[in-house]
Amino acid sequence: MNKRxxxxxxxxxLVMILSLFIIYPFLWLVANSLKTPHDFAVNSLSLIxxxxxxxxxxxxxxxxxxGHDFINSLIITSGALFIILVFAYLASYSLARMHFPGRNxxxxxxxxxxxxxxxxxxxxxxxxEIMLHISNTYLGMILPYAAAFISFSIFILSTFIRxxxxxxxxxxxxxxxxxxxxxxxxxxxxxxxxFATIIVFDFxxxxxxxxxxxxxxQNPDLKTxxxxxxxxxxxxxxxxxxxxxxxLTIITIPVVVVYIIFQKQFxxxxxxxxxxx
Numbered sequence: 001m002n003k004r005x006x007x008x009x010x011x012x013x014l015v016m017i018l019s020l021f022i023i024y025p026f027l028w029l030v031a032n033s034l035k036t037p038h039d040f041a042v043n044s045l046s047l048i049x050x051x052x053x054x055x056x057x058x059x060x061x062x063x064x065x066x067g068h069d070f071i072n073s074l075i076i077t078s079g080a081l082f083i084i085l086v087f088a089y090l091a092s093y094s095l096a097r098m099h100f101p102g103r104n105x106x107x108x109x110x111x112x113x114x115x116x117x118x119x120x121x122x123x124x125x126x127x128x129e130i131m132l133h134i135s136n137t138y139l140g141m142i143l144p145y146a147a148a149f150i151s152f153s154i155f156i157l158s159t160f161i162r163x164x165x166x167x168x169x170x171x172x173x174x175x176x177x178x179x180x181x182x183x184x185x186x187x188x189x190x191x192x193x194x195f196a197t198i199i200v201f202d203f204x205x206x207x208x209x210x211x212x213x214x215x216x217x218q219n220p221d222l223k224t225x226x227x228x229x230x231x232x233x234x235x236x237x238x239x240x241x242x243x244x245x246x247x248l249t250i251i252t253i254p255v256v257v258v259y260i261i262f263q264k265q266f267x268x269x270x271x272x273x274x275x276x277x
Contacts (some may be wrong), residue, residue, distance in 0.1 A: 026252070033057070033245035040242055049136070056246040066247055068221075069228040075138055076224060077146075077206045080145035084153050084202055085195065087146075092157035093183055107158065110151045118148040122215045129216065136219040144216070145206045153198045160194035161187065196265030203258050207251075225251045 008274060026091065027047050032040050033056055035049040043050065061067045095107050125144050129135040134143075164187065172182045210226040217223055 014019045029245050029252070030249050033242060033249050035242055037240065037242055038124035053242065056242045057250070059240075059243050060247040060250060063243065064228055064247055066225070066228060066250055067226050067269075068163055069223055070250070072138075072222055073207060073224040076141045077203060078144065079138065080149070080206050081199065083142065083146040083201055085148050085198065087100060088150050088153035088157055088198070089188070089191070089195075090183075091150075092154050092161055093187060095154070096158045096161035097166075107154075110154050113151045116131065118144070119211045122212055125212075126216055136217060136222060138222070141213065141222075144212060145209070147203060148212075153202065156198055157191060157194050160191055164190055193265045196262035198260055200266050204255050207255060 028045075031047045031049060032044060034054065035044075036051055036053050039050045040063050091110075095103055127137070129140045134140040168186055168190075169182050172186050177186070208226060209224075213224050213227055217227065225247075229244065
């Protein structure tokens, strides 16, 4: 066995060990979501429940009202993502392909806003929503989330589009294609890796966001899943960890599903989109 094969075997072993460290917390979460409180207290490190308690998931939906909050999070996250993808793509194409005064300055402004945590803008946003009469509404959550993450999306998309060869678009123009047709039929399919990167990152960030939702949402009927975690307490103030773990598992599943769906394009976007020559 030569040194190269030995090196590959060592790399595979190292990757497997690292994978176990990464996947173990999720397996631990799922396993403890299926245990009784006594089983969790006595043998919390075990990945095999002594008694499989599926009722923890039922209680997560009934006691914690996870089903209703799941729909709220889905509406808010999907609405914000739709706005981000549409406006970020149009703005990114304009900044990457069209030449006009102040183009670079506009891009710098977008990128500079990425350093501002959305939490420091919560109070101005709250007052503005009251003035616009959109507080405690889906729109009142969708617009701030879209505004918070659109700068990151424009940065990723504009960088990716700049790296695309312009010869393809020139050929389309020569064949008589309009700018709109070129943007829709030529450039858009080529930007799938960048779109996948944006969808995965923005979906995960909006889906799990807590602080802004805590400030802007006073209506309990509109609370999102991160806010719903506060409901998993018993009458004596003790947290029912098994039901909490079941709820956390439910929250985690959509993020995992989104990553699996866009996995191939997401990895391509990370490895090519921003460093492509």
